[in-house]
Amino acid sequence: xxxxxxxxxxxxSAANTKNPGKKKRTNRSAKLxxxxxxxxxEQWLSQSAVKNKGCKDGVDDDSHAPPxxxxxxxxxxxxxLNTGGRAEExxxxxxxxxxxESPTNCPAGVLCGTDSGTNFTGSSSSGGSxxxxxSSSSGGCCSGNITEEEDEGDDDDDDGCLDDWEAMAxxxxxxxxxxxxxxxSPPVILPCEGSNVGSPNSKSEGVRFVxxxxxxxxxxxxxxxxxxxxxxxxxxxxxxxxxxxxxxxGGPWGRASMPSSCPIxxxxxxxxxxxxxxxxxxFRLCLFCHKRILEEDGRCPGCRKPYECxxxxxxxxxxxxxxxxxLARSCSMIERS
Amino acid sequence: xxxxxxxxxxxxxxxxxxxxxxxxKHPLPSPHPVDTSAVSKRLQKExxxxxxxxGDLGVSAFPDGESIFTWIGTIEGGKGTQYEGLSYKxxxxxxxxxxxxxxxxxxxxMCFHPNVDQFGNICLDILQDKWSSAYDxxxxxxxxxxxxxxxxxxxxxxxxxxxxxNDKEDYRRMVHKQYFAGEALES
Numbered sequence: 001x002x003x004x005x006x007x008x009x010x011x012x013s014a015a016n017t018k019n020p021g022k023k024k025r026t027n028r029s030a031k032l033x034x035x036x037x038x039x040x041x042e043q044w045l046s047q048s049a050v051k052n053k054g055c056k057d058g059v060d061d062d063s064h065a066p067p068x069x070x071x072x073x074x075x076x077x078x079x080x081l082n083t084g085g086r087a088e089e090x091x092x093x094x095x096x097x098x099x100x101e102s103p104t105n106c107p108a109g110v111l112c113g114t115d116s117g118t119n120f121t122g123s124s125s126s127g128g129s130x131x132x133x134x135s136s137s138s139g140g141c142c143s144g145n146i147t148e149e150e151d152e153g154d155d156d157d158d159d160g161c162l163d164d165w166e167a168m169a170x171x172x173x174x175x176x177x178x179x180x181x182x183x184x185s186p187p188v189i190l191p192c193e194g195s196n197v198g199s200p201n202s203k204s205e206g207v208r209f210v211x212x213x214x215x216x217x218x219x220x221x222x223x224x225x226x227x228x229x230x231x232x233x234x235x236x237x238x239x240x241x242x243x244x245x246x247x248x249x250g251g252p253w254g255r256a257s258m259p260s261s262c263p264i265x266x267x268x269x270x271x272x273x274x275x276x277x278x279x280x281x282x283f284r285l286c287l288f289c290h291k292r293i294l295e296e297d298g299r300c301p302g303c304r305k306p307y308e309c310x311x312x313x314x315x316x317x318x319x320x321x322x323x324x325x326x327l328a329r330s331c332s333m334i335e336r337s
Numbered sequence: 338x339x340x341x342x343x344x345x346x347x348x349x350x351x352x353x354x355x356x357x358x359x360x361x362k363h364p365l366p367s368p369h370p371v372d373t374s375a376v377s378k379r380l381q382k383e384x385x386x387x388x389x390x391x392g393d394l395g396v397s398a399f400p401d402g403e404s405i406f407t408w409i410g411t412i413e414g415g416k417g418t419q420y421e422g423l424s425y426k427x428x429x430x431x432x433x434x435x436x437x438x439x440x441x442x443x444x445x446x447m448c449f450h451p452n453v454d455q456f457g458n459i460c461l462d463i464l465q466d467k468w469s470s471a472y473d474x475x476x477x478x479x480x481x482x483x484x485x486x487x488x489x490x491x492x493x494x495x496x497x498x499x500x501x502x503n504d505k506e507d508y509r510r511m512v513h514k515q516y517f518a519g520e521a522l523e524s
Contacts, residue, residue, distance in 0.1 A: 119505070158373065250380070263471055264379070264436055264437075264470045264471070265379055266374050266375075266378045266379045266382045267375070289470070292437060293437065293470065296437060299469075300467040301470040301471035302469075302471055304467070304469055
């Protein structure tokens with residue numbers, strides 16, 4: 001949010017001049033953005049559902065109602081706050097990127113999104129009518145708003161999704177409007193009033209948002225059942241490096257589960273050898289070397305456990321923890337080669 | 338040598354009688370025909386692996402002279418340790434039944450260390466009872482390298498070094514003193 005508002009002011013002129021090249025890129029990323037917006041919409045929907053339940057006014061009946069002129073009319077008071085961004089379409093990309101990442105990064109991120117959704121409705125209903133009057137006052141909170149407008153422009157030539165989203169936003173904004181009387185919501189309005197100076201205030205705005213958010217809106221947790229499918233899957237990203245480490249053969253030696261040659265004597269493994277798994281740890285070796293080891297100390301080179309003396313399953317279940325720990329260590333030594 | 342038996346038979350063995358009496362089946366346990374070609378094959382492969390990657394890790398080794406069973410290795414002292422900037426020479430002698438038996442590894446450069454005696458013998462479990470045929474020259478050298486900065490003070494060969502270990506200043510001085518004394522002796 002902070003960065004948004006900082007960027008919002010100076011960029012527009014420059015962005016508008018070098019438009020043609022940028023437009024292409026914008027269109028290309030429109031799909032992606034639509035996806036993100038969808039996510040935000042879902043997020044919004046469930047949030048408002050929660051809010052409506054908790055709100056004292058109890059206006060459940062209208063919470064998901066289709067947008068009506070009346071609803072839009074209630075938003076009028078918000079208009080002037082948003083108009084500043086009308087001309088700044090092209091830096092919407094920038095804003096949107098930072099904005100869309102906020103749900104995962106900052107606790108107040110959801111609120112930033114919230115704000116933008118609300119404002120967007122206001123300005124879109126008013127179109128370009130609300131002119132120059134308070135463009136400066138919108139400094140802080142218009143950033144998200146710009147984003148949505150930008151998307152509006154893109155979506156028009158991409159698909160018809162926008163109407164849906166717009167209508168939804170209207171409905172949501174209506175809810176929000178009605179909730180403002182609720183004791184915990186005033187901060188939503190405050191930032192708009194105090195944001196006329198730009199960056200310094202927008203920071204405080206972000207701060208002021210927090211208490212409001214701590215009430216009933218929070219970022220999605222990875223395990224949240226209501227988390228929109230379209231949000232990037234964090235757990236998946238986090239687990240990316242893991243496949244390397246995953247043990248294929250049931251043990252740390254698994255990655256080398258099909259070595260082309262015996263690690264002991266360096267002779268090629270034949271078919272019989274490759275189907276031979278003498279130890280639960282997954283350390284493979286050729287039958288010759290295995291036999292030779294059996295004749296000596298009879299311990300697996302991979303884990304130093306005696307070969308096949310006891311039923312392997314019991315041994316593994318009893319010693320599971322220490323076994324794997326030790327294996328991992330010796331494994332790493334080997335795998336470097 | 339012997340006929341290869343298939344794994345199914347081996348598995349049967351193990352499940353039928355819990356301990357396959359390998360020794361009773363082959364009453365002559367140890368006189369393995371010395372298969373030097375197999376050992377040299379393995380050693381050559383180790384050498385290749387070491388030349389490919391060992392240098393980055395501060396360890397290196399190369400056969401000493403004609404025989405591939407005797408190597409000279411070098412270990413750089415780890416950065417930030419008492420041994421930083423010092424380079425130690427070691428000799429590795431691989432037995433004919435390598436890798437089923439560990440190689441004999443000795444410091445050739447004088448090394449002041451709790452687990453190294455005045456003759457350069459190293460007290461390191463993986464070179465004795467903890468040896469595994471899955472280890473190789475590279476892992477040995479890396480183990481010794483890490484032994485330098487993490488001595489086992491429980492069973493010191495050089496008790497003076499063990500006693501001095503906590504006195505970083507004096508320990509470092511002794512390390513350098515012995516290192517350069519050894520170098521002077523060599524040249």
